[in-house]
Amino acid sequence: MQVKEIGEQGLLKILQRFCPPDIIGDDGAVLTTAAEKSLVVTTDVLIDKVHFSEITTSPEDVGWRAAAANLSDLAAMGATPLGITVGLGLPGETSVDWVEKLYQGMTQCLQQYNTPIVGGDIVRSPIISVAITAFGQVAPRLTIRRNQADLEDAIVITGYHGASRGGLELLLNPDLITNLSEDQKLILIKAHQRPKPRLDILPILWEIVDSHSLTNICGMDSSDGLADAILQVCHSSQVGAKIQATQIPLHPGMKPWLTPEQALEYALYGGEDFELLLCLPKPAASELVQKLGNGAAIIGTITNTSGDRDQVLLHDSSKETPDQVLNLSRGFQHFTN
Amino acid sequence: MQVKEIGEQGLLKILQRFCPPDIIGDDGAVLTTAAEKSLVVTTDVLIDKVHFSEITTSPEDVGWRAAAANLSDLAAMGATPLGITVGLGLPGETSVDWVEKLYQGMTQCLQQYNTPIVGGDIVRSPIISVAITAFGQVAPRLTIRRNQADLEDAIVITGYHGASRGGLELLLNPDLITNLSEDQKLILIKAHQRPKPRLDILPILWEIVDSHSLTNICGMDSSDGLADAILQVCHSSQVGAKIQATQIPLHPGMKPWLTPEQALEYALYGGEDFELLLCLPKPAASELVQKLGNGAAIIGTITNTSGDRDQVLLHDSSKETPDQVLNLSRGFQHFTN
Numbered sequence: 001m002q003v004k005e006i007g008e009q010g011l012l013k014i015l016q017r018f019c020p021p022d023i024i025g026d027d028g029a030v031l032t033t034a035a036e037k038s039l040v041v042t043t044d045v046l047i048d049k050v051h052f053s054e055i056t057t058s059p060e061d062v063g064w065r066a067a068a069a070n071l072s073d074l075a076a077m078g079a080t081p082l083g084i085t086v087g088l089g090l091p092g093e094t095s096v097d098w099v100e101k102l103y104q105g106m107t108q109c110l111q112q113y114n115t116p117i118v119g120g121d122i123v124r125s126p127i128i129s130v131a132i133t134a135f136g137q138v139a140p141r142l143t144i145r146r147n148q149a150d151l152e153d154a155i156v157i158t159g160y161h162g163a164s165r166g167g168l169e170l171l172l173n174p175d176l177i178t179n180l181s182e183d184q185k186l187i188l189i190k191a192h193q194r195p196k197p198r199l200d201i202l203p204i205l206w207e208i209v210d211s212h213s214l215t216n217i218c219g220m221d222s223s224d225g226l227a228d229a230i231l232q233v234c235h236s237s238q239v240g241a242k243i244q245a246t247q248i249p250l251h252p253g254m255k256p257w258l259t260p261e262q263a264l265e266y267a268l269y270g271g272e273d274f275e276l277l278l279c280l281p282k283p284a285a286s287e288l289v290q291k292l293g294n295g296a297a298i299i300g301t302i303t304n305t306s307g308d309r310d311q312v313l314l315h316d317s318s319k320e321t322p323d324q325v326l327n328l329s330r331g332f333q334h335f336t337n
Numbered sequence: 338m339q340v341k342e343i344g345e346q347g348l349l350k351i352l353q354r355f356c357p358p359d360i361i362g363d364d365g366a367v368l369t370t371a372a373e374k375s376l377v378v379t380t381d382v383l384i385d386k387v388h389f390s391e392i393t394t395s396p397e398d399v400g401w402r403a404a405a406a407n408l409s410d411l412a413a414m415g416a417t418p419l420g421i422t423v424g425l426g427l428p429g430e431t432s433v434d435w436v437e438k439l440y441q442g443m444t445q446c447l448q449q450y451n452t453p454i455v456g457g458d459i460v461r462s463p464i465i466s467v468a469i470t471a472f473g474q475v476a477p478r479l480t481i482r483r484n485q486a487d488l489e490d491a492i493v494i495t496g497y498h499g500a501s502r503g504g505l506e507l508l509l510n511p512d513l514i515t516n517l518s519e520d521q522k523l524i525l526i527k528a529h530q531r532p533k534p535r536l537d538i539l540p541i542l543w544e545i546v547d548s549h550s551l552t553n554i555c556g557m558d559s560s561d562g563l564a565d566a567i568l569q570v571c572h573s574s575q576v577g578a579k580i581q582a583t584q585i586p587l588h589p590g591m592k593p594w595l596t597p598e599q600a601l602e603y604a605l606y607g608g609e610d611f612e613l614l615l616c617l618p619k620p621a622a623s624e625l626v627q628k629l630g631n632g633a634a635i636i637g638t639i640t641n642t643s644g645d646r647d648q649v650l651l652h653d654s655s656k657e658t659p660d661q662v663l664n665l666s667r668g669f670q671h672f673t674n
Contacts, residue, residue: 025573026483027413027557028379030475035372041455042365043470045424047462076364087382087424087468118378121468125384131424131458131468133380138367146363220364236362 003099004092008122011090011099018103020116029118031082037137040079044070048128056171059098061193062130063105065272069223070134071113071197072274076221078144078202079136083118084110086132089125102130113199141215142206144278148218149237153302154285156278158198160191160251160295161226162263165270167192177257184253191251195274197221204291205278212284219278225271227326233279234302234310243300243326245316251295268326340436341429345459348427348436355440357453366455368419374474377416381407385465393508396435398530399467400442402609406560407471408450408534409611413558415481415539416473420455421447423469426462439467450536478552479543481615485555486574490639491622493615495535497528497588497632498563499600502607504529514594521590528588532611534558541628542615549621556615562608564663570616571639571647580637580663582653588632605663 003011016024023029033039044066048054052062067084074081086106090099103117110117115134167188170177177185198221209217218237222229226248234241250263258266275295279302280288289296303313312326340348353361360366370376381403385391389399404421411418423443427436440454447454452471504525507514514522535558546554555574559566563585571578587600595603612632616639617625626633640650649663 027410028377028416028471028473030414030477030480031376031378033370033376037370039368039370039376039419039472040365041368041420041422041470041472043422043424043456043458043468045426045458045460045462045466045468047426047460047466049463050461073364077367079365082376083378085378085380085470087380087470089382089384089466119380121380121382123382123384124387125382125464125466126386127463129382129384129426129462129466129468131380131382131466131470133378133422133424133468133470134365135376135378135472136365140367143367144363 001096002092003090003094003096006096011096011122014096014100015103018107018117023116023118029083031118033082033137036139038140038143040074040077040136040138041133042070042073043131043133046130054128059101060105060108063102064109064194066130066132067106067109068195068197068274070132071115071199072221072223074134074136075197075199075202076144076219076276077138078142078217079138080199080202081113081115081134081136083116084132084134086117086120086130088120088122089127089129090122091126091128092124094128142209142217144217144219146218146220146233146236148216149233149239149279149302151239151302151304153218153279154282154298155230155241155243155300155302156280156285156288156296156298157222157226157275158201158292158296159275160249161222161273161275162254162266162270163188163191163251164195164272165266166251166254179256180253188253195272197274198276201276201292205288208284208287212281214280214284217278219276222273222275222277223271225269226277227268228328229277230312231326231328233277234312238310240303240310241300241312242303243312243314245314246318247297247299249295249297338433339429340427340431340433343433348433348459351433351437352440355444355454360453360455366420368455370419370474373476375477375480377411377414377473377475378470379407379410380468380470383467391465396438397442397445400439401446401531403467403469404443404446405532405534405611407469408452408536409558409560411471411473412534412536412539413481413556413613414475415479415554416475417536417539418450418452419472419474420453421469421471423454423457423467425457425459426464426466427459428463428465429461431465479546479554481554481556483555483557483570483573485553486570486576486616486639488576488639488641490555490616491619491635492567492578492580492637492639493617493622493625493633493635494559494563494612495538495629495633496612497586498559498610498612499591499603499607500525500528500588501532501609502603503588503591516593517590525590532609534611535613538613538629542625545621545624549618551617551621554615556613559610559612559614560608562606563614564605565665566614567649568663568665570614571649575647577640577647578637578649579640580649580651582651583655584634584636586632586634
C-alpha cells in the first residue's frame with residue numbers, strides 16, 4: 001500500500017499509535033518541564049540518498065540512527081530527553097510499510113530512554129526527508145559546553161571509536177574480510193546500524209561533578225568523528241591539545257583485519273560513534289574512565305601551544321616520527337566534494 | 338554565488354548572523370523557561386514546488402510565512418514563543434542570496450514577536466525543504482485546547498477570513514480584477530504574503546479569562562481554513578455547532594469583485610488566514626470581540642445536534658434554503674488528488 005492511497009490523514013492515524021495518546025490532537029504538544037532546569041533543543045535533517053539509502057538501509061535502521069543522533073546531541077549537552085518531533089517529507093509512492101518501520105526503528109531507540117514522539121508533520125515531497133528536533137532539560141550548572149576546556153584538563157572519551165566505520169566497511173565489502181568471526185562482525189555491524197546515545201553516562205558524570213566539586217563541564221559528542229570533536233572543543237575553548245595516539249583504544253573487532261594505521265584512521269575520522277568527548281581535571285577524568293570501562297580512556301591533555309592557540313598535536317610514542325598537526329582534511333563538508 | 342561554492346560551514350557562518358550569538362556553538366541550544374509553565378512544541382515542513390514555488394514566491398515571503406505559520410500554532414495553544422529551529426535541505430546550486438533572503442523574511446516576522454532562531458541544520462538535498470520547529474510556553478490553566486468546547490459557547494473568530502485566498506487570486510489573475518483600488522489590492526496581497534500570527538490576542542484573552550473566571554479555553558488557529566477549524570473543534574469536543582453565514586465578516590476588499598457566495602467560500606475554505614477560532618461563554622465572547630474589533634465576530638453557537646453528535650450546520654438567514662451540513666469536501670488531503 002502506498003502513502004497516496006491512504007492520504008495524509010490515513011497515515012497520521014497509523015503513526016499516532018507511536019505517540020502518547022494524551023499529546024495528540026492540538027496545534028502543538030504540551031509538555032511539563034522541571035522547574036529550575038534549562039531547555040535544550042537540537043535539530044537534524046536526513047535526506048534519502050544523501051544520508052541514507054532507502055535501498056541499502058532498512059527503514060528501522062534509518063529510524064533508529066536518526067533518533068540516536070538527536071539523543072546523542074542532547075547527551076552532548078548533558079540533557080535528559082523530554083521528547084522529539086518528526087517532520088516527514090514523503091513521495092506519494094512511498095510504501096506505508098516503510099514509514100511504519102521507520103517509526104518502529106525510532107521508537108525502539110527512543111523507548112530505551114523513555115522519550116516520546118510528541119508531534120510532527122507529514123507532507124508530500126519528491127524525495128524522502130526526515131527532520132527531527134529533540135528537546136531535553138538540564139540543570140544549568142550541569143550543562144556540558146564546548147568552550148569550557150581548561151589548561152591541563154584530561155581529554156576523556158567514553159568508549160571505542162571507529163567501530164561504526166568498521167561496521168560500514170563490513171556491510172560494503174562483506175567478502176573481503178575473512179579473518180573475523182561472525183560474532184565480531186555482528187558487533188561492528190550493530191555499532192553502525194544501532195549506535196547508542198550515551199545518555200547512560202550522565203548520572204555517573206553528575207556524581208563525579210559533585211564529589212570533585214567541579215564548576216563546569218566541557219565536552220561534546222563525537223558523531224562527526226573523534227578528530228572533529230577534539231578540534232571543535234579546542235577551537236571553542238581557545239586552547240590546544242596533545243593527543244596520545246597509542247592511548248586511543250581500538251575496538252577488538254578491528255584488530256584482525258585492519259593495520260594499526262587504518263584502525264587509528266577509522267577511530268579519528270570514521271564518525272557516527274555517538275560517544276562523548278569530555279575535558280575534565282585529571283582526578284575526575286580518571287574516576288570517570290574507571291567507572292565507564294569498556295573503551296573509555298584518557299587520550300590526551302589540554303595544552304597551551306606556542307604557535308596557533310588551538311593547535312592539536314597527535315603524538316605517537318610507538319614511532320620516531322614527529323608529532324602531527326591534527327586537522328580535518330580527511331573530513332568533509334556536505335556541499336563541497 | 339551558489340551554496341556549494343562556500344559549503345555548509347560557509348553558509349552556517351552567514352546564517353549565524355540571524356541567531357543570538359550566545360546560543361551558537363554547541364550541540365544544542367540552551368533556553369531558559371519560566372517555572373510553572375508548560376512547554377509547547379509544534380513543527381511544520383515546507384517543500385519547494387509543493388508548499389511554495391521558488392519561482393513565484395519571493396524567498397522573503399517563504400521565510401515570513403513559514404515563521405508565521407509556526408508562531409500561529411503557538412498562538413493557537415495560548416503559548417508565547419521561546420524560539421524556533423530551522424532544518425534546511427538545499428541543492429548545491431541554490432543561490433546563497435536566496436537562503437539569506439529566506440532568513441531575512443523569517444527574522445522580519447520573528448522579530449515582531451521577540452522570537453530568536455536558536456538552532457538548525459543545513460544539509461544537501463535534491464530539493465529545497467524547510468522544516469521549522471517552534472517552542473513556546475504557557476501557564477497550564479491558560480492552555481487553549483480543541484476539545485474544551487461546551488454547549489451554548491459562542492464561536493468567536495478573531496479577524497477576517499478569506500483575505501489570504503483573495504490575495505492569492507489577485508496574484509494569480511492580476512488582470513481579471515479591475516474594480517478594485519490599488520490600495521485594496523495591496524491589502525489583500527499582503528494578507529497572503531505576510532500573514533500575522535495572532536499572538537497579540539493572548540494578553541487580551543488572559544484578561545478576559547481572569548475577569549470572567551473561566552476555567553478552560555477552547556480553540557485553535559484557522560490556518561487550514563475556517564470550516565476546517567470549526568469541524569476540528571466540534572469533532573475533538575464531541576459537540577455540534579450552528580454557524581450563521583451572515584455573521585461571518587467579509588473583508589471590504591473582497592466585496593467589489595466577488596459574489597457573496599464566492600466571498601463566503603473564500604472565508605470558509607480559503608485557509609492561511611492565521612486567525613484564531615475560540616469557543617467561549619457568550620459574555621466573555623462579546624467582550625473579546627468588542628476589544629479586538631476589525632473583523633472579529635461571534636459567528637455561531639456550540640449545539641448538541643440531534644443527529645451526529647459533532648454535526649456542524651451552516652444557516653443563512655438571508656435565504657430560504659435549508660441549513661447546509663458543513664464538511665471538508667472543498668478541502669484537500671496532501672497526498673490524494
